[in-house]
Amino acid sequence: MPTPAKGPRLGGGAAHERLMLANLSAALFEHKRITTTLTKAKRLSPYAERLVTFAKRGDLASRRRVLGLISNKGIVHELFTDIATAVENRDGGYTRITKIGNRKGDNAPMAVIELVLEPVSAKQAVVKEATAAAVKAAPVEEAPSEEVVETEVVADEAAAEETK
Numbered sequence: 526m527p528t529p530a531k532g533p534r535l536g537g538g539a540a541h542e543r544l545m546l547a548n549l550s551a552a553l554f555e556h557k558r559i560t561t562t563l564t565k566a567k568r569l570s571p572y573a574e575r576l577v578t579f580a581k582r583g584d585l586a587s588r589r590r591v592l593g594l595i596s597n598k599g600i601v602h603e604l605f606t607d608i609a610t611a612v613e614n615r616d617g618g619y620t621r622i623t624k625i626g627n628r629k630g631d632n633a634p635m636a637v638i639e640l641v642l643e644p645v646s647a648k649q650a651v652v653k654e655a656t657a658a659a660v661k662a663a664p665v666e667e668a669p670s671e672e673v674v675e676t677e678v679v680a681d682e683a684a685a686e687e688t689k
Contacts, residue, residue: 535564535565535568542568545565546568546569546572547594547595549561549565549569549573550569550572550573550576550594550595551595551597551600553569553573553620553638553639553640554573554576554595554600554603554604554608554640555597555600555603557639557640557642558637558638558639558640559637559638559639560625560635560636560637561635561636561638562628562633562634562635562636563622563624563633563634563635563636564634566622566636566637566638567622567636569620569638570620570622570638573619573620573638573640574617574618574619574620576591576594576595576604577604577608577609577612577619577640579591580604580605580608580609581609581612581613583605583609588601588605591604591605608640608642611642612640612641612642614644614645615641615645618641619640619641620638620639620640620641621638621639621640621641622636622637622638623636623637623638623639624636625637
């Protein structure tokens with residue numbers, strides 16, 4: 526897991542921060558969306574995305590590594606079966622943070638962090654297909670461009686003969 530940031534930590538020492546992030550990620554995977562402070566959400570996002578990446582691998586070593594951080598086997602099972610299959614075509618960005626204003630009691634900035642389980646948009650798939658087609662068609666386009674240059678040269682020669 527990423528080493529804790531230097532300087533002030535979330536609510537105490539490094540061990541407390543690791544436990545807090547593990548509990549927040551477990552709640553995120555269980556409920557698919559949680560409301561927390563903006564600072565905690567920003568610290569949770571890379572942590573949770575790394576766990577989802579382990580779940581996408583799906584091997585035993587990855588499962589044991591995640592079980593070392595999240596002790597609830599039910600949540601880990603849900604992460605490896607449901608969530609990993611829902612995001613298997615996504616290359617990253619498994620979480621989304623949305624600011625929702627300040628908390629009434631202490632005016633702390635609040636945010637909703639949620640898992641992005643929707644499939645990758647059709648527009649992105651079309652763009653990928655178009656770029657792949659463009660790469661394949663690039664050598665084919667070069668050949669007609671040479672013919673166009675030759676016809677232009679012939680046209681220029683014909684124009685030169687007419688002026689003579």
